[in-house]
């Protein structure tokens with residue numbers, strides 16, 4: 114019966130839409146072999162210019178020449194988002210001699226038409242299924258508009274909130290980062306777009322958090338911290354990768370043969386193609402490793418960059434480099450093979466063109482918005498809640514909402530104006546009014562001229578409204594130029610005049626609930642001492658303000674957890690939980706210890722931390738065996754009780770430490786987590802499987818070592834988890 118219903122529903126879907134939703138996956142067996150034959154046959158027919166054309170990626174906008182598509186000189190395009198325009202390029206390529214379909218790329222970073230929380234905010238949910246759903250809808254909407262390739266997920270690990278792009282990643286941890294990378298890759302692919310884990314590799318480690326700056330990463334850290342999320346993404350079927358803008362240990366990654374060819378293709382067996390980042394091939398000149406664009410093109414291709422994004426140097430120089438004998442045609446063929454292979458595996462040769470008439474009906478569907486709402490709810494982190502200020506109490510009869518961010522015009526952080534059926538976002542005051550009892554008045558004052566809070570519109574009116582209310586809800590944070598690429602900051606306080614406003618609001622003596630929409634952890638030290646409650650959002654997307662209202666009014670019990678430590682001051686950075694031990698650890702009264710003279714060591718809010726309206730206690734941490742062989746596994750269990758009066762979700766986290774090993778090992782390492790709903794008063798047993806093979810580390814030669822010896826296991830609701838068990842790793 115159900116099957117018949119599904120079949121009937123499928124018949125109702127126009128063919129073009131149904132095909133737009135084809136999940137992306139590498140074909141296997143016979144089909145894969147057949148593809149290799151087709152690729153070879155096609156390469157056999159191509160002129161050198163047509164081959165180079167397949168490696169040329171250009172974007173909508175000034176300078177875009179559709180005639181290059183018609184002549185077969187462009188194999189890929191980007192930044193086309195309006196279905197009619199996508200259709201135009203699809204038609205243009207069919208005028209070319211070989212009619213090889215275009216791969217059509219876009220940064221669908223946190224949504225296409227429906228916007229989900231920023232990736233860092235999605236990661237804060239610690240809910241991989243939900244993160245996968247958000248990526249699925251992003252991919253599905255994008256693919257309905259004709260896009261078949263997204264420049265996502267960004268899987269760069271970052272421990273430096275000065276870096277403006279921290280918002281695109283999953284935070285500071287390799288394990289969380291890998292779980293999120295898998296979820297996002299799978300989701301996008303199910304939605305119908307090929308993925309591009311980026312930026313390979315190390316971009317998140319730019320020195321001082323200054324964008325595009327050099328990275329210096331020891332081999333052990335490269336393998337233990339930066340590479341795992343990439344590996345996870347490739348293992349989930351990612352078909353392309355993007356090289357980083359940056360230089361890794363002195364070698365620009367755009368020309369890093371060791372990473373792009375030896376590791377990625379050689380050791381990992383990656384069969385897809387690698388694109389450069391935007392203009393990064395020509396930038397090899399500025400990195401100081403190429404005299405001119407021809408040399409840059411040659412170095413990039415020979416290192417393993419298959420596609421030139423927006424440098425135009427493959428298109429201009431590669432054919433000549435082959436003709437004069439500086440680049441073997443085999444190297445070009447190999448790059449073309451990888452691009453064509455992906456095009457075949459994506460099914461582009463059979464795929465119908467986008468249908469501009471039906472595409473809009475697939476945007477912002479109820480189902481997508483439902484996921485956006487849940488992702489925004491689960492990604493919000495309650496950092497402080499003094500005296501149970503939240504949820505808003507019955508005694509509160511007036512609420513003053515302050516700050517222009519509460520009433521947004523838009524909620525897109527990335528620059529991909531989908532322009533398809535964008536719906537007005539519910540302003541926070543309206544969402545609160547809908548949820549609070551009728552006798553509670555909700556006023557609103559923007560205070561600032563713009564969302565980013567760089568100038569006051571009417572500070573007095575804001576303070577006046579605040580002073581006249583029972584509760585102040587102020588929505589502040591980073592917006593406009595303060596977020597994203599090229600938005601590195603050395604000061605991580607609230608931008609502009611926002612701190613001044615916050616202090617004035619606190620001075621009214623009324624309780625202040627600070628709702629923060631930021632792109633990274635800010636320094637909240639002052640706020641943490643003066644406001645009553647802090648709810649951290651990493652820009653919540655289309656349903657962000659509805660989710661905030663749900664949390665403030667208690668309709669939803671917050672469950673987000675910190676994915677990236679919140680420093681107390683900029684001088685602590687990098688601050689992260691998985692520090693190595695020091696030979697001079699902090700000791701009361703000890704001067705010659707690894708401490709600051711003017712700041713504590715710990716962050717303000719550590720990794721994994723987050724409050725709930727419930728309370729959770731942990732008991733009976735236990736292991737299924739006291740020892741485990743290096744090739745074996747052990748089950749770890751713990752009983753978690755919700756001792757609060759509300760049902761709530763807890764993120765149960767498992768950390769390990771090996772106190773004595775051949776290498777100095779971090780004080781804590783996340784090895785598992787589980788988000789569980791626990792009813793008020795209920796106890797749940799949460800179990801983890803811990804494979805010994807996951808408990809090792811890489812040495813400076815890049816060798817992975819699992820050492821026998823004692824392993825401490827900590828389970829709890831943050832990286833400060835206290836419940837402890839232990840297991841002995843043994844050789845046999």
Ligand code: NOJ
Pocket residue numbers: 220264311390391598
């Ligand atoms: C530059 C960014 O580094 C990259 O992540 C993005 O995909 C490209 N621009 C294309 O927009």
